[in-house]
Amino acid sequence: MHLHAYDLADLAAIAYFAGFGLALLAKPSLVNRFGLEWTDRAGQVEVRCYYGAVSIGTAAFLAYLLSRHAGLDALTCVFILATAVFSTRLVATAIDGAWSHAYTRMALPVECGFVIFLGVARFAFSR
Numbered sequence: 001m002h003l004h005a006y007d008l009a010d011l012a013a014i015a016y017f018a019g020f021g022l023a024l025l026a027k028p029s030l031v032n033r034f035g036l037e038w039t040d041r042a043g044q045v046e047v048r049c050y051y052g053a054v055s056i057g058t059a060a061f062l063a064y065l066l067s068r069h070a071g072l073d074a075l076t077c078v079f080i081l082a083t084a085v086f087s088t089r090l091v092a093t094a095i096d097g098a099w100s101h102a103y104t105r106m107a108l109p110v111e112c113g114f115v116i117f118l119g120v121a122r123f124a125f126s127r
Contacts, residue, residue, distance in 0.1 A: 072126060079118040086111040
């Protein structure tokens, strides 16, 4: 297999995001090492970066794929992302006992419905 320089950059990005994500999935308390409070200025920046910018970046990537006539790839990408969020929320809610929180009671059915919609669309359009 021949690797291009951009393949190495892609692999480095995969390692970065997967490593960061897996570490925080396994031990959410690692976030305490950042010394952030979600109500202080640096904490607000972090929320903007990881909730705002990652969401906008994902939307931009999906739009890019659509512009390249790769709609099925875009749908596959968003299906994988939404499924990862939903399944993580479901498992983490069970582990952390967060069933009674109002946000959880809203997020789980919304995310479940979104995953079902995307899954049906993805597999219906792939035939």
